[in-house]
Amino acid sequence: MIGVAPPAYDPAAPESVTTLPVGAPATVRAYVRELMRRHRRAFTTLVVVNAVAVTASMVGPYLLGGVVEDLSSGSGDLHPGRTVALFAVALVVQAFFVRLVRLRGAMLGETMLADLREDFLVRSVALPPGVLERAGTGDLLSRITTDIDRLSNAMREAVPQLSVGVVWAGLLLGALTLTAPPLAVAVLVAAPLLTVGCRWYYRRAGAAYRSESAGYAAVAAALAETVDAGRTVEAHRLGRRRVALSERRIAEWTAWERYTLWLRTVLFPVVNATHVVVLGATLMFGGWFVLRGWLTVGQLTTGALFAQMLVEPVGLILRWYDELQVAQVSLARLVGVREIETEAGEDHVRPEGRDVTADRVRFGYHAGADVLHGVSLDVPAGTRMALVGPSGAGKSTLGRLLAGIYAARAGEVTLGGAELSRMPAERVRAHVALVNQEHHVFVGSLRDNLLLARTGASDAELWAALGAVSADGWARAMPDGLDSEVGSGGRTVTPAQAQQIALARLVLADPHTLVLDEATSLLDPRAARHLERSLARVLDGRTVVAIAHRLHTAHDADVIAVVEDGRISELGSHDALVAADGPYAALWRSWHG
Template structure:
């Protein structure tokens, strides 16, 4: 059973599973204010329309109170026809404006949700590539799926409904005070119960919901990693360990789920007690005042009805505020990307030439654990350089530094004398491109997938790019040609075809410097060799840094750099390094048997 204390966890469990930051209250507040400024006209119109609907709803209690008072005064003419007519008009106005409130609220919610999605996407795409690459898959996935889904309901309903509830309750309390000021004391009698219960709940709820969301992210991360690395897990017999980890994450997540449920089980009875105390206090205080002649029976009737009407807006406020507790955590997780500082960039910095240099570069993924140790490299324009070495030596890391994906911890990487880390990312991407083993086929036509690299390209250029990577053969036999739908729900491309599409994008992007990190790894050796020869014609005159374990790539390069333990141990041409009989010569002999 869950007690009053939240479940205890070790420091490595759900809350620390998040790689990307969670937005601080100040960041979330600033973003909410920004959204309100963007939609202030729609928000103001919603408040006005809702106010009219609430005022119309108070006509009925006022009319009934008047009838009661007339009866108490012994009136013989009640004018029921006029009363019914006025009530019918008020009811019609209320019905019309309630419909407008719902419509305006839904429209406002959808617009806010659209802004939120767009802002998150734009900000995420604008983050330094290294940040997204190091982010946990499960955490990033849960933000763009689960958190967006949770916010969808909040933006569509919770935000407008909360605003409606606050205005509704405020107008009713104002009307109650104006009708019978003593009855406003009834609100003060019942309010402490509501405030104590809400204070207890909302003091614990945000942290609990935050931990619940982090727990779900940990579950998603564990399951996603297990699926992605299924073959590796099976090969190393890690299945039982991964199952135990998944069970642990699920247990921690469900513990937080039960705790948040316990919090709600305390809040709801407190709210019910408030309702009973409010109505009871109105009747008792009002009855005493009527008996003493300090208040009329009509005022008591109107006041009691208005107090009864308070039940719905107060319930609405608490219900949707509780929903916003969950949404606030999701919003903080989405807005958290705003707290990631982009690499310092200066639009005025532009490269003067195509010369790529690395000068005493040091880099590590964790503080105190460098992967590269004082690496210096000089890649002249038009040079074809190959980086070779054992797995884990730092080849791919060095390639990402040369491509501007990562910023060096010490030393610098420059392009045309300009430091890559200080250049805007878009400017870097226009001139340097990284193509690695990872590729993605987007849902859409083959044409759309290619146009991602250059939106202005014509069909002839698209076919030329496919031909340059030997992909036009299979592409031309497709029934709809470039209009063929590919990706999920369409034609499933083989890994080799998907890699060819990625390389065709590279041809269309036309950067002057390329970093190829096992770019042909998914092709068989003969096809890879043929593709690399085709690419050689396309890449002629460009600077190319190729990272590969297949040494035929190194054989064709102008310069070969051997990377071992994060250092360049040999540098020279193929013939020179073979003659030196060092590490490269040993690799070459093992490659050729």
């Protein structure tokens, strides 16, 4: 493997797949400092306990050096009983505190890992929905799974073990300097070799591990997209193309895996050579120092043992620092969501009304390819508006802009005069909600599923919300009522019931403006009609923007906007647009045959 040539490093290739940002070094350092502040007491305890363990481990070499010194000077007063007793006490103390170090290190690692998971979850949930939609499932999935897994090992072991190694090495060097000062110079002989090897490795490792992580994200994205669109892939006979894409992504990822492995095959022999040089230099220089009378034989013995003991903490530091190189990349990918959250909104931006307005809005999913072209639209409070038009005209995109899911590239979308893209996501959701075909029933009780919308709601309010969408009948029929387990592993709910749970959450959240994207189109006709009656009660008194894929939805709207090629070509009531005999009238005639 040493003879394998590394691939030409091109960080843009794999990383270009990632949409969510990777945290800047300053962001990573700030988060690490925050973790250190949260757990400074635990860190201090770990350092103190480790210092006691290391000090106890140095008692043996010190006693052995004293025995050798006494023997070399011809002293007959060796006191073997006292020496053995002190050595036994030191061993017991060392064993106890080493166990305590491992326990404290494991506790510290698990606590920091729990904090990291919780911080990432809280920040991910708070991200603007449009950011997550544009990122896709692959990158987010790889961060939640692979990056968390890599950080699990680092948090559980690398951070505590690295702290242990640094304290251990520092105390041994200090003891060596106090016991045999000339030998400290001998240890430094190996420093240039170790420095050069580590600089060579660490200058390449960070970028290589970033590319490796981005390559895995690309693999996850390709596989997830293929599975999600399996029927479409099969219908259009895209199987070979998708397999070829997956194989290419896997090849790119494994190339970076081989490269990082090649880097380690260079570093590890350098580290082993350093250990040999340290011990050899200590014995050679130490022997010369003894001959010159600068050291005693006892000091040489103690110093040589201390130098030999340095092998383990130095190896520990390098091993776990290498692990932290991988963890640093994963940490940067996880804390990158903090930068999005910082940009996500301005807390002082508040709406002063309920009118929704789009002013010369332009938007595209890719640079240079706008989907909407200068769209302007006014939706007064309490209005029921329908967006109609052919497939691909931009109806759903416009609806998501009006719901605050996306931010316009040019122009602005405002609610009560306040620009939606500058408002925090939680405030936007308090005023505007998007209701579509997607519905989620989370694992847990029915009560927990409903409390997601309003955590402080009472049971009476929960039952009232279920009643508002005609879901209280089947909910009361469940064995434990609101405490009944639903979702995976619990009671299976039908698609119509899942949508009713989603609508009940909507009642609890009580937004004044709703954007509907054919919320019942995936249900069978009987369930759809029943749910539409429930939905009608939810819509009463609210501003509604309905994205109408089926024109019967548009018939009863106050205003109909016809979207064609990313522009609004017509605007008016159903009767007025039919009488105008324009694009809407043509759509209406084609719908009714």
